[in-house]
Amino acid sequence: MHEHSTHASTHNTSQRATLPLSGAIGCPATYWLILWLNKDRVKNPRGHDNASRLKRRTNDPVLKPFMFLFAAHRLEMWWYEVIETVRRLTMTGLLVLFKDDEIRLAVGFFLSFLSILLHMTTEPFTDPATNTLALVG
Numbered sequence: 001m002h003e004h005s006t007h008a009s010t011h012n013t014s015q016r017a018t019l020p021l022s023g024a025i026g027c028p029a030t031y032w033l034i035l036w037l038n039k040d041r042v043k044n045p046r047g048h049d050n051a052s053r054l055k056r057r058t059n060d061p062v063l064k065p066f067m068f069l070f071a072a073h074r075l076e077m078w079w080y081e082v083i084e085t086v087r088r089l090t091m092t093g094l095l096v097l098f099k100d101d102e103i104r105l106a107v108g109f110f111l112s113f114l115s116i117l118l119h120m121t122t123e124p125f126t127d128p129a130t131n132t133l134a135l136v137g
Helices: 002-037 039-043 050-059 064-069 080-097 101-122 128-136
Strands: none
8 A cells, every 4th residue: 555655746736846847848839830720821911011910910819719829929020929939938937847946046137138139130029119118127
């Protein structure tokens, strides 16, 4: 009976470790799949200028359920929410796996630097104020 309880304990521990990992991979992967399958509608809506294309994308009934993934982003930055989700999950989930505080700090600093660099070079949001706020906040 003791062997069974040890096996059950090990099994429960592996389940607890698998669930966050599946979410950390599954969430961005699902976002990517949704965006990729709708890439033409998200990235290249019809219109004669950028404003009309953004409006058409916003009013597309097929895209309405997924609007949170790209509504604030420029047309060519349709994929940026996937990167942002990976960043958030990494900063909140990966860093806790490092036991050494100095390593955790160094990795966190490095990831933050890469994130800021990417954001500064891409300016992913349609609103310039949002781009600035994302850097400061």
